[in-house]
Amino acid sequence: MRKNYIREKKIYCSNDYMEVDIYALNGESRDKGAKRSKKVKVSEPKQKNLNDKNAKRYFTQKVHANFKADDLYITLTYTNSTLPKTIEEAEKNIQNYVRRLKRARKKQGLDELKYISVVEHKSEQEGDEENIRVHHHMIINSGLDRDVVEELWRHRKKKGEKEKKIGLVNAVRLQEDYASGLTAISKYLVKDSRGKKRWTCSKNLKQPVCRTNDFKYTFRKIEQIAKQPIDVAYWENQYKGWTIKDKIGGYEARYNEYTGWSIYIKLRRKE
Structure with a gap:
């Protein structure tokens, strides 16, 4: 009927x-x-831009379906000299970082890495795609020490070179309470900003x-x-x-x- x-x-x-x-x-x-x-x-929305309402909802649902207290929330930034010139370059930096995290977990006999990642970027001037400011946010499953997680945010170094830090990085453990738990983090990551936000995640996450x-x-x-x-x-x-x-x-x-x-x-x- x-x-x-x-x-x-x-x-x-x-x-x-x-x-x-x-x-x-x-x-x-x-x-x-x-x-x-x-x-x-x-169903996962086709749009992964966090300026989109449906993507914001699904993102929040996905975070709550896969992460919990004691998992890590990470903020990753760049210095002026390491700032990527394009979003593609920034995303490649995260891909390399994910590979290092996976190797570190495997070396310690930990479960497979689970993560959800957000890249946030804005241009210095409206419409300027050449000069962008970018930083990243990630939530990953627990296991690795925070010092290890922070140390891995670096460029690959050649033999004889000194370690090349990409920028400041801060990893904090999620708490049960509202102020520093999944609710607050999700709300912060999907809030409207003057820039643009896109997200991606590991393939092993559960669907709501x-x-x-x-x-x-x-x-x-x-x-x-x-x-x-x-x-x-x-x-x-x-x-x-x-x-x-x-x-x-x-x-x-x-x-x-x-x-x-x-x-x-x-x-x-x-x-």
Whole structure:
């Protein structure tokens, strides 16, 4: 049958983090007897530019699906003399850095490297692609000592040459708390900037999974909820064992003149 209805889409990222999209579908077909879909992997967006809204959402989901407290958050910079002339050169530097990290982990008998990397760049002047300022952010799985991780940010040296440091690098361990955990790091990395951000990741990362339900909410109910201030108790009752991740960035109600109201929620497991 074809009918306008409200879809609930739950996106499972980890045991402690879940996102919920509630939105209208107009004129779509649905199976009258079906209640919930099976879990399926979330499709990766073609756009990996973090200036894109869908890419930002997926990036945050991917981070929470694969990393945890005690993993490392790394910031990598350049000196004026080592600053890459092109984005391609900057990306090659990260590829070389990843290879060094992999070798170091293998030498110590550690699990395979998992990483997600962001390159952030901006031109000195608008439209100038020749003179860019660039730096990198990475999240990697734990195991390597922070001193080792920082020391590996260097250029390859020839025999007899001194070590060539690329720039400043700082590695910190992710904490459980909001200020220095995955939530804060993800929020910082996807925030709008005057420059451009692109991300990439290792192929061994897990995909978030999702499940849809087309029978849980009605148009009237969603409109009623969306027009009121956030009711944390209501959502805790809808998703037992979960609560709104944070009242500022964890809940959003929007109105579209064509489709009506939609709600987007970020949930964390109750302690």
